[in-house]
Amino acid sequence: MTISATLVLSAPFIGQIRTSIRDAVGARFSTVMAAAVGGLVAAAALAAGVRIKERRAARFTALALTLLTGIGYALVTRTGNAEVDAVERVHFVEYGLVTFLFYRAWRGTRDVASLVLPVLAGIMVGTCEEWLQWFIPVRVGEVRDVLLNLVAIACGLLFSLSLDPPSPFVRTLSPTSRRRMLMLGAVTLAVFAAFFHVVHLGYEIKDAEAGVFRSRYTAAELAALSDARARAWAAHPPLTWSRLSREDQYFSEGVAHVQHRNETWAEGNVMASRHENLILEKYYAPVLDTPSYLAAAGHRWPAAQRADAESRIGPGFMIYLSDALPSPVFIWPKWLFWVIVAVPIAVMLRAALRG
Numbered sequence: 001m002t003i004s005a006t007l008v009l010s011a012p013f014i015g016q017i018r019t020s021i022r023d024a025v026g027a028r029f030s031t032v033m034a035a036a037v038g039g040l041v042a043a044a045a046l047a048a049g050v051r052i053k054e055r056r057a058a059r060f061t062a063l064a065l066t067l068l069t070g071i072g073y074a075l076v077t078r079t080g081n082a083e084v085d086a087v088e089r090v091h092f093v094e095y096g097l098v099t100f101l102f103y104r105a106w107r108g109t110r111d112v113a114s115l116v117l118p119v120l121a122g123i124m125v126g127t128c129e130e131w132l133q134w135f136i137p138v139r140v141g142e143v144r145d146v147l148l149n150l151v152a153i154a155c156g157l158l159f160s161l162s163l164d165p166p167s168p169f170v171r172t173l174s175p176t177s178r179r180r181m182l183m184l185g186a187v188t189l190a191v192f193a194a195f196f197h198v199v200h201l202g203y204e205i206k207d208a209e210a211g212v213f214r215s216r217y218t219a220a221e222l223a224a225l226s227d228a229r230a231r232a233w234a235a236h237p238p239l240t241w242s243r244l245s246r247e248d249q250y251f252s253e254g255v256a257h258v259q260h261r262n263e264t265w266a267e268g269n270v271m272a273s274r275h276e277n278l279i280l281e282k283y284y285a286p287v288l289d290t291p292s293y294l295a296a297a298g299h300r301w302p303a304a305q306r307a308d309a310e311s312r313i314g315p316g317f318m319i320y321l322s323d324a325l326p327s328p329v330f331i332w333p334k335w336l337f338w339v340i341v342a343v344p345i346a347v348m349l350r351a352a353l354r355g
Contacts, residue, residue, distance in 0.1 A: 033087065034086050073152075095149050110169055111173055183349070203218050261280065
């Protein structure tokens with residue numbers, strides 16, 4: 001639990017730690033990180049191989065699957081940026097280690113719970129880390145990364161089984177193991193659902209002039225937030241940020257539309273750029289007009305550029321659908337989402353309490 005808590009709470013400082021290592025090793029950062037991860041994986045595989053004395057076929061198969069899955073993950077998720085890829089490999093090994101430690105904690109149950117409980121705990125740790133990342137500046141937390149952690153968790157479990165399989169292994173569940181699985185499953189699902197609700201559920205804003213876009217806020221909430229930020233930023237503009245502060249999601253949404261507006265303008269897509277600018281003017285005006293740590297003069301278009309964009313829109317009408325936000329926002333009814341989630345949680349809790 002200590003290592004898991006450290007992993008989650010270190011999220012605000014990962015960028016700073018990475019920068020410190022990069023400053024220390026210079027241009028060799030990617031090579032050093034890749035060598036460190038590779039050396040750690042090789043040492044772990046060698047240690048597991050040396051310990052395999054019995055049930056050799058099954059355990060060597062589990063070890064081989066661990067290595068092949070890890071290599072496949074590295075190839076599939078490769079971005080082409082050596083530094084980003086090296087950091088991602090470290091993250092992968094971290095969740096493999098977390099799963100291994102949870103497996104060691106529950107190995108004594110010697111039944112199916114010794115396999116299921118580490119997976120559930122790993123998912124919960126990953127969800128909490130991504131949730132914390134969503135709350136802090138310059139970090140991104142989304143459900144995709146939680147799901148990707150499942151690959152590392154699977155590798156950690158396979159490695160654990162190859163290194164030290166439960167012996168003897170009982171296929172039936174004891175009442176205690178059954179209760180633990182049901183309780184932890186219910187808690188894990190509740191935490192994941194709460195994370196998904198906060199990060200990925202939102203609304204579709206339909207504006208006859210600006211177009212259609214998604215937000216975590218309703219149109220009325222965006223209007224209220226716009227007024228509140230205009231008043232607050234008039235006295236205290238967001239000129240700095242802190243790793244331990246809470247990210248302003250209204251500001252982040254506005255910046256995402258600014259970036260998409262600028263990108264589409266650079267690509268020559270005047271129609272898209274003009275609609276993104278209208279979205280900003282109508283719903284994120286304080287982001288345009290307030291100096292920030294991203295832009296000392298704000299982000300509002302000069303009058304000449306805006307007039308140019310308006311003049312270059314030809315005749316005809318097209319409904320514009322913005323895809324500016326980097327993370328998906330789903331417009332499912334929140335009450336229905338929680339009804340669907342509450343059913344399996346209630347079933348698991350009831351079964352655990354009855355047991």
